[in-house]
Amino acid sequence: METVYLCIRINKQNLISSYFLNIQIMKKLFLLATIMLASVGAYAQHAVGSFTLQPKVGMTIANLTGDNNCDSRIGFVGGAELEYQATDIFSVSAGVLYSMQGAKYSENNLTQTAKLDYVNIPILANVYVVKGLAVKLGIQPGFNVNSKFKASKGGSSLQSDIDAKTVDFSIPVGLSYEYSNVVLDARYNWGLTKTYEGVDSKNSVFQITLGYKFDL
Numbered sequence: 006m007e008t009v010y011l012c013i014r015i016n017k018q019n020l021i022s023s024y025f026l027n028i029q030i031m032k033k034l035f036l037l038a039t040i041m042l043a044s045v046g047a048y049a050q051h052a053v054g055s056f057t058l059q060p061k062v063g064m065t066i067a068n069l070t071g072d073n074n075c076d077s078r079i080g081f082v083g084g085a086e087l088e089y090q091a092t093d094i095f096s097v098s099a100g101v102l103y104s105m106q107g108a109k110y111s112e113n114n115l116t117q118t119a120k121l122d123y124v125n126i127p128i129l130a131n132v133y134v135v136k137g138l139a140v141k142l143g144i145q146p147g148f149n150v151n152s153k154f155k156a157s158k159g160g161s162s163l164q165s166d167i168d169a170k171t172v173d174f175s176i177p178v179g180l181s182y183e184y185s186n187v188v189l190d191a192r193y194n195w196g197l198t199k200t201y202e203g204v205d206s207k208n209s210v211f212q213i214t215l216g217y218k219f220d221l
Contacts, residue, residue, distance in 0.1 A: 049133045050183055051090045051220065059100075059188060060085045061216030067106035069119065070196070071206045078118060080105025082212050086127070096131045096139075104147070106210055115158045121169055121200060121208070122151035127177050137183045145194060147173040173198045173208060186218045 051057055062083040069075060086100030107121040129143035152169035155162060179192030196208035 049090055049093055049096065050137060050186075051088075051218070053090055053092055055090050056221040057088045057090075057218040058085060058221055059088065059216040059218045061102075061188070061190065061214040063190075063212060063214030065104055065106060066211040067104075067108065067121075068209045069108040069200060069206045070209050071204075074110065076109040076111060078105070078107045078109050078120070080107075080122075082214060086216070088131070088218070094133045096133075097129065098131060099126065099128045101126055103150075104210070104212065106208055115156065118155045118157075119167060120151060120153040120155060121149065121167070123147035123149055123173060125175075125194075129177065131181070139181045139183075141177065141179045141181060141190075141192065143177055145175045145177045147175065149173065168202065169200050170198060170202070173200065175208060175210070183218065188214075188216045188218060190214045190216065 062081070065078075065080045065082045067078045067080060082102055082104045084100055084102035086098050086102075088096050088098035090096045102125045104123050104125050105120070106123060107119040109119075110117045125145050125147040127143060127145045129141045131139040131141050133139045149169050149171050152167040153164055154167045155164045174197045175194040176197065177192050177194045179190065181188055181190040183189075191213050192211070194208065194210040194212065196210070198207060200206050200208060
C-alpha cells in the first residue's frame with residue numbers, strides 16, 4: 006500500500022512553482038476580461054432575468070500537485086448547471102457535476118492509479134465579453150464519493166481503499182462559448198484542500214465539457 010505515495014510525495018519546489026504558475030494564469034485571464042469589458046455590449050444570448058438549465062458531459066485531465074513524475078488520469082465529468090442571467094453581460098450559475106480525478110504513475114511495467122471521484126458543486130460568476138463568450142470564476146466545494154488505489158503489473162492487479170478527505174475545495178476559472186444553445190466549456194479547477202491527511206497534495210484538474218442550454 007505504501008506505493009500509493011509515489012505519486013503524491015511532497016516536492017516543495019514543484020509545489021511553489023505550480024502555485025505561482027496558477028496565479029499567473031488567473032492574472033492573464035482577468036487582464037483579458039478587463040480589456041474586453043472596455044467595449045462591452047449586450048453579449049448574452051438569453052434574456053435578462055431568465056433561467057437556463059444546462060446538462061453537460063465531458064472529460065477531465067486530472068493530476069495531484071507535488072511530484073512531477075506523476076501522470077494525468079483521464080476521466081469522465083458530467084452533470085448539470087442552472088444559470089440566472091442577471092444583466093446583459095453578467096450571470097451566476099450553480100451546478101452538480103460528477104468528476105473523475107486523481108493521478109497515475111507508471112514505471113518498470115508497474116502502473117499505479119489513485120482514483121479520486123467527487124461530486125462537485127461549482128458556483129460561478131460569468132461575464133460575457135463578446136457574443137457567446139464568457140469568462141468564469143468562482144468557488145467549488147466537492148465531496149469525495151470514491152477513493153481507491155489500484156496497482157497493475159504483468160496482467161495482475163490489486164485494489165484497496167485510500168483514506169482521502171471527504172470534502173474538497175477548489176477555485177474554478179475558465180471560458181465558455183455558446184452558439185445556438187450549444188455550449189463548449191473549458192475550465193481549470195485549482196485545488197485548495199489537501200487530498201490526504203499529512204500529505205501536501207492537492208487536486209489539479211482541467212475539464213472540457215459540451216452542453217446544451219434549455220430555457221426554463
